[in-house]
Amino acid sequence: MPLEVGKIVEGKVTGITAFGAFVQLPEGKTGLVHISEVAQEYVKDVSAHLKENQMVKVKILSIDTNGKVSLSIKKAMEENPTIVKSRPPVEVDWNSGKNSSSNASFEDRLAKFMKDSDEKLHDLKKSVESKRGSSGYRKSAQY
Known part of the structure; x- marks a missing residue:
């Protein structure tokens, strides 16, 4: 079947570079x-999305006079959403946390979460302030 734009x-x-990926058609x-x-x-690293020898569906964007073929995985997905990889649903067990009781009400669990969150935030702020030093800002020398 001959290659046609669209x-x-x-x-x-077949190859991954900093600027894209080569695909054998x-x-x-x-x-x-x-x-x-x-x-x-946004794609910063192509190899985070594609691997060599991976089969992909691509849309042919253009074929220039020298025979260079420009392709798009993104546009192939837009036209055929069934090829978009779907992730399995995530199961969350809300009662699996430390010190949680299956009999605790939502309000009790929320209060515990807020308390733990405040403690962690306080510890983080204390850690950041200790790294900055206790002198505050420095005054510049006056001439």
């Missing part, structure tokens, strides 16, 4: 997914 095809990531052609086209969110 088509969504599957390819294999059907018929042996290779295209580039620019870092700005890897994901919906």
Whole structure:
């Protein structure tokens, strides 16, 4: 099947660089997914989103006269939301914390959370102030 602009095809990531990823397409052609086209969110490191030999769906954005193929994973996901990776639901056991009682009311648990939070904030502030020194600000010398 010939490559056409606008088509969504599957390819294999063959290389990752600081500016994007190279994807081998059907018929042996290779295209580039620019870092700005890897994901919906800001991508600082391409290798945090893609791995070599990973199969990905890409949309063909352009094919220039020299045969360079520009690709987008982001636009392929927009058109086919079923390929977006879904995360499994997270189960939270609200009664598994330290010193928590399954008989405690919501208000009791909230009060305990607020107390613990205030204590941690106080400890953090004390730690930051001790690192700054007790002299406060320094006065500049007057001439």
